[in-house]
Amino acid sequence: MRKIIKNAQIPFNGMMTKDNDVLIEDGIIKYVGQLKEKEFKNNEIIDASNYYLIPGFIDCHGANGYDAHELKQMAIDYAGRGVTGFYVTIGPESNQEYFRMFEECRKAFGSDYLGACFLGIHLEGPFLSLEKKGAMDEKKLKQVVTPEEVEELIDAGADVIKIITISPELEGAYEAINKFAEAGIVVSLGHSMATYKQAMRGIEEGATQVTHMYNAMRAYEHREPGIMGAAILSDDIYCELIMDCVHVSEEAMKILIKSKGTDKIMAVSDGDIKFGHDSSDRETEDYIIKDGAIYLKNGVLYGSTRDVADHFKTIIVKLGLGIPDAVKMTSTNCGTHMKIKKGKIEKGFDADFNFVDSSFKVRKTFISGQEIIL
Numbered sequence: 001m002r003k004i005i006k007n008a009q010i011p012f013n014g015m016m017t018k019d020n021d022v023l024i025e026d027g028i029i030k031y032v033g034q035l036k037e038k039e040f041k042n043n044e045i046i047d048a049s050n051y052y053l054i055p056g057f058i059d060c061h062g063a064n065g066y067d068a069h070e071l072k073q074m075a076i077d078y079a080g081r082g083v084t085g086f087y088v089t090i091g092p093e094s095n096q097e098y099f100r101m102f103e104e105c106r107k108a109f110g111s112d113y114l115g116a117c118f119l120g121i122h123l124e125g126p127f128l129s130l131e132k133k134g135a136m137d138e139k140k141l142k143q144v145v146t147p148e149e150v151e152e153l154i155d156a157g158a159d160v161i162k163i164i165t166i167s168p169e170l171e172g173a174y175e176a177i178n179k180f181a182e183a184g185i186v187v188s189l190g191h192s193m194a195t196y197k198q199a200m201r202g203i204e205e206g207a208t209q210v211t212h213m214y215n216a217m218r219a220y221e222h223r224e225p226g227i228m229g230a231a232i233l234s235d236d237i238y239c240e241l242i243m244d245c246v247h248v249s250e251e252a253m254k255i256l257i258k259s260k261g262t263d264k265i266m267a268v269s270d271g272d273i274k275f276g277h278d279s280s281d282r283e284t285e286d287y288i289i290k291d292g293a294i295y296l297k298n299g300v301l302y303g304s305t306r307d308v309a310d311h312f313k314t315i316i317v318k319l320g321l322g323i324p325d326a327v328k329m330t331s332t333n334c335g336t337h338m339k340i341k342k343g344k345i346e347k348g349f350d351a352d353f354n355f356v357d358s359s360f361k362v363r364k365t366f367i368s369g370q371e372i373i374l
Contacts, residue, residue: 003044003351003369004035008053010345011324022053024351027368031347048355052323055331055343056084056352056365057308060163061122061212061240061268064089068108075108075115079372081309082362084352085117085335085342087162089270092125092140095152102157117352117367119340120162123153124211127176128191129167134216135302136191145172147179154183161185162338165211167192168202181206186338188240189227191216199230203237209337212270213239213256214248215301232259238337240268241329243311244304246293250318262325266334267311272303279305313360 005022010032023031023039059078063086065071071088078086090101102121109118126142133141142149145166153161163186166173177187189202190211195218210217210231218226231237239260242248247270257265272294279292287302288295292310294302308330315326335343342350351369354362365372 001042001044002030003046004040005046005048005053006035006040008048008345009051010053011327012345014324016052016323020053022345022351024369027351027370029345029347029349029351032345051355051357051363053345054323054327054354054356055335055345055349056116056354056367057082057312057330058085058119058334058343059083059269059271059308060087060119060266060334060338061089061124061270062086062307063269063271064091065104065108068104071104071108071118072113072115075113075118078116079114079365079367081307082354082356082365083116083308084354084365084367085119085340087119087122089122089124092128092136092142094126094140095149095156098123098153099156102160105160115367115372117342117350119338119342121157121160122163122165122188123161124165124191127166127170127173129169129193131193132167132191132216132218134191135296135300143170145170145176147172147175150176150179154179154185158183158185163188163209165190166202166207167194168205168207169194169198174201174205177202177205177207181208189231192227193218194227196225196227196229199227200234203230203234208236209238209240211240212242212247212268213265214252215242232256235264238264238266238333240266242270242304243267243314243329244292244306245314245318246291247301247304253319257319257321262321262328263333265329266337267308267315267329269307269311270303271305271307309362312356316360 003024008020009018021035065074127145165188180187187207188209188211189207220228282289292306312326312330315321332343352367355364
């Protein structure tokens with residue numbers, strides 16, 4: 001049976017439009033507009049009055065899991081927060097460990113499962129700068145990128161690797177960026193001390209993204225703007241941004257939005273499955289959680305318990321932007337960048353969306369046109 005969502009307020013062309021009907025069939029949006037009365041017969045009708053209907057959130061840099069069981073649980077957790085698509089993010093590891101994780105992802109998501117859509121893997125490493133390792137285990141970082149390792153990763157994981165973060169200044173990095181890009185893998189520059197010229201060379205070789213802008217990279221200086229300067233001046237570059245107001249201040253976020261615009265910024269969680277979404281202050285054996293941020297015991301910022309659903313509200317309430325811009329940064333931009341049919345409520349796109357109330361809280365989530373009941 002087809003579904004029709006009626007009385008929907010949806011973002012379109014930078015504004016909110018009212019009284020829309022959204023026709024869904026086989027998990028795909030078939031029509032958006034105003035249907036005639038006869039079209040409502042013999043279809044399931046869902047009333048969206050009193051809600052905003054927005055695309056489901058997409059997280060291109062989020063939580064991870066050790067095995068298929070944890071990965072499936074992550075998909076469920078994501079869906080419970082209105083995230084309808086995600087990229088499993090794996091930090092620096094040996095190639096053998098990467099190969100094991102590729103297989104765990106295939107096992108977890110190779111057949112029907114409950115929860116958010118697995119969109120691929122984001123390899124955050126292992127070719128990252130020691131100087132900007134952040135909370136990474138430096139023993140697992142590699143300062144030379146060999147053609148053999150690049151080929152091994154592509155051969156073993158071309159079906160699942162969708163994004164890789166790499167430091168462009170490392171020996172062999174430019175050639176690797178070119179190879180990964182040629183294989184259809186999005187290359188993101190990050191965890192890096194690259195100069196502006198080195199970053200621009202990386203972009204010339206095929207990089208199209210920057211990993212968690214501002215964090216774990218050379219600071220912007222008026223004589224050496226580094227990756228940040230290269231990202232801002234390169235119109236086609238997409239920037240991840242951890243919008244928890246801890247990793248990056250409100251003022252710094254506003255500066256990036258003003259200089260880069262809202263079409264090329266992607267809000268990301270940079271989360272970790274073992275912490276969930278509990279933002280209460282607490283301390284564990286190895287970590288300190290304060291104001292939603294996760295720190296190592298030595299004070300190094302490790303990650304965040306706040307997710308893209310939280311960032312959606314932050315963009316509106318704290319940064320003062322409208323729902324259409326918040327939708328771009330939490331969904332549309334990632335879908336556009338990754339060339340997937342997600343992130344818009346338009347004909348031909350996947351029927352992944354959220355019902356959001358006037359306080360910008362997710363009340364209902366649909367994936368492929370099916371309401372997710374957890």
